[in-house]
Each structure stands twice: as C-alpha cells, then as structure tokens.
Amino acid sequence: MIAVVDYGAGNLGSVVNALEHLGVPHVVTDDPATILGAAGVIFPGVGATADSMRNLRERGLVGVLRAVAEGGRPLFGVCVGQQVLFDTSYEGDPHPCLGILGGEVRRFPDTDDLIVPHMGWNGVTLRRPHPLFAGIPDGTEFYFVHSYYCAPDDEAIVLGETDYGAPFAAAIARGNVMATQFHPEKSGRWGLQLYRNFAHLVADRLTLPEAAVATGRSA
C-alpha cells in the first residue's frame, strides 16, 4: 500500500485520480503510523514552501517524513513536495525545510525574456537511467507550474534537468528519495507512466531482502 500524504496540498485530488485510474492501491492519510508503515510514500505539493512546512508541523509530520527518507522506503515528492525536501527555501523570508536533501530552493531570475511562473510543457533530459523513468523517452515534455526551483548541493542527485533560462533540477533521486518538479498527474500518458513506475518500484522493493534495499543508494 502506498500512502499519499494529506497535509492540505492543492494537487492531492489530481494525484489520487491518477493512482485510481492506474489501479494503484493507496491510502490518503495524515496519520504518522500509517505513513511510517506504508510500503511507499507519495508527498504531493502545490503552493508555498512556508505554508507547506507549517501544515506539516501542525500535523506532526516533519519527523515522520524524515524517518521515511532514512528508513529506506521509496518516497516520491511532487512539485512543492520536491522543494520541501531540501534544506532552505528562499520563497518569502528564507526558512528551513525538511533538510532531507542538501540544497536550496531559489526563485527564477526576473529577466525580460523569462516569464515567471514557468508554466507549461517542457522537456526533461535524463542524466542517467532510472526505474522511475522506465519506458519514458528521454526528452519527454512534462507539465510544470512553479516560480521556484531546487538547487541541490550534490549535483549527482539530479536525475533529469529542464532548461528554463538555465538548466534546473526537474527530477532528483538519491537512493529511496525521489521527486519531480513537474506534475506527473497533469502530464498525460507519460506522467501516468511515471506513477506506474513508482508503484512498480515500491512493489519490487517488497520482494528484495531488507538489507539490500536499506543500503541501496544507487537505486
């Protein structure tokens, strides 16, 4: 069972629609025990990082998400769900986020030829193969809506990048922690494929010996 974290994120309904459409077993929950006991966790997000962090704190989920990341169960963040995984966000007053991944969340520069928010379909170039993108052609366009982007300390965690003014991290993966800045639930068939891949990744992991998975940072 995959837990979809319910903390007031605006795209929760769309994520659930996609999982239902694919027939992926899931539960929408803000219960720490359920999230900690799930085989995999989807962490959606729309809105501001500060609001998201406040909502997570109010529900006592900050430690829960860190524990999921450390425990080795597949964790998948979407949009603001990717941003909040990092150390610090510069959206509004600079503030700490979950700190699961090292790096910052920065605003796109306001230049004459760059419209912010970055909204629409843009191509994602993969830096390495990954089961999350299994069967998805390199360079496939996904749907983005955001004004801030993630700048990881460790470039090696960037799984796919997208060019908007400059290349930024459109998808990241470090061991069991995965995330996309784009919205797979709004990205047509390839977006659905990505959720399907995540579901397979969760299911495959269940058949692996626990020790092999816990150390599997190369996943």
Add this chain to the structure above:
Amino acid sequence: MLTRRIIPCLDVTGGRVVKGTQFLDLRDAGDPVELAAYYDAEGADELTFYDITASSDDRAIMIETVRRVAKQVFIPLTVGGGVRKVDDIYGLLRAGADKVSVNTAAIANPALITEGATRFGSQCIVLSIDAAATPGGGWEVRTHGGRRGTGIDAVEWARRGVALGAGEIVLNSIDADGTREGYELGLTAAVSRVVRVPVVASGGAGSLAHLGDALEAGAHAVLAASIFHFRQHTVREAKGFLAARGFPMRAVAPVASLDAAATEVARVGD
C-alpha cells in the same frame, strides 16, 4: 525549451458539450469525458471547458462534469463561464480544474482577481477578455457576447489584470470570432508586449497558418474550437505544422504507441 500550447475549447451546457462537434468515431460526441480523452490522445496540451449557460442549476452540473473529466484525463483543465465569486473558483478547483477563468464579473469587481490569486495562487487565475476594435484604433473590452461596450481599453485592462494577480490572459476577439479569417493579431501583439504572463489568442482560427500567425504575434498558446471540432484539422496536424514552422511543440505519441499504452494502462487497472 518551454513549448507553445494548443488548447481546444469545448462549450458545455447541462453537462454536455454543445455547438457542434463532428466526431463520427466517438460513441457520444456530446460527452465531455469522451471528447477530452480524444483531444488528450491527439496531443492537446490543455483543455478549456466553457460553461455557456452558467445558471445556478447548471453550476452544480458543471462541477460534476469537471470532476468526471478530471478523473479520466490527465492534462491541465481550465474552466470558465459565469464565475462570479471566489467560492465559484474554489468549487471548480476542488472538482479538479487547474485554472479558472474570470471575465465579466472581474470587470465589475476587479478584487475578484486579487482574492482568487491570493487564495489559490496566480497560476490558477486566468483573465479572459472579450474585445472589439474601436473606430479610433485600439480595442475596447466588451461584455454580453460583445453586445455591450464598457469603455475600458483592452490592453490597459490586461495590464491591470496582471497587476491584480491574473497569471494568464485569454484574448477573445469579438470581431474575429467565428469568421475563420484569423486571430486579431494586432490585439495579441499589443497585449503580449505589455504583460509578463502567458497570452492565449482566441477567436478567428480558420487554418493552421492562423495558429502560427498568433504565435508569431507573441501568443504563448492558441485556443481554437471549430477547426478541431469539425475535423478540418487534427491537433496532431496542427502540432506538426507549427513545429515545421519553427515553434517548440510538445511531441505527440504516434497512434500505434498510444494504443499499446492504453492496453497497458488497462491491464494495470485490472
């Protein structure tokens, strides 16, 4: 590179798509879900549903329609028509709309734009403007299907709408609408120059070349109804044409691979 968007627009009343669509291979050409799925498969980048009656009874039906479409079709959905209050916006977003467009009500009450943007984010508030050319040059904002003038300059209203919080502007030319003689390029260009949000050209598309002309004039996206509904062209053809003309367009999966994907997804759902 960020691609330009093609947005088929579907008029809805009583939970049905109306105003003539010609889809002989669909079981029910009036079913919003079936039409949305068709356009998704054809490579549409986004869909707009326009509630053309927007009576209070219809409002509930529209919300149910949006909910049904959002459960089956996974591309961005914009919904407009008769949106008067922030609660209307909330109801549509909750049902699964990604963006809501406001038009007449925002003219009388510009705070609607700001309230919507503050509560839900600028990215989901679209300001839709109906405009007609004036004898002295320029364009005037109109209401009631173009019959009523407002005395407001359309370019200035677009600029102000963005300042109030609108994240996108849809420009409907009253003069060009239904003529199939092309979008109002002067208006598209004038607004594109003064706002820093995406501009969507609407009204007047009669050929693929017209779509390209609007993009050249500065539009980020083109909205079209009849050229697609009547199968004069498919979205797939439009994308090929515009890509050949040098515009970045999202790749459309070949039909065969779509069939394979549909089978595969169906299997996962079993």
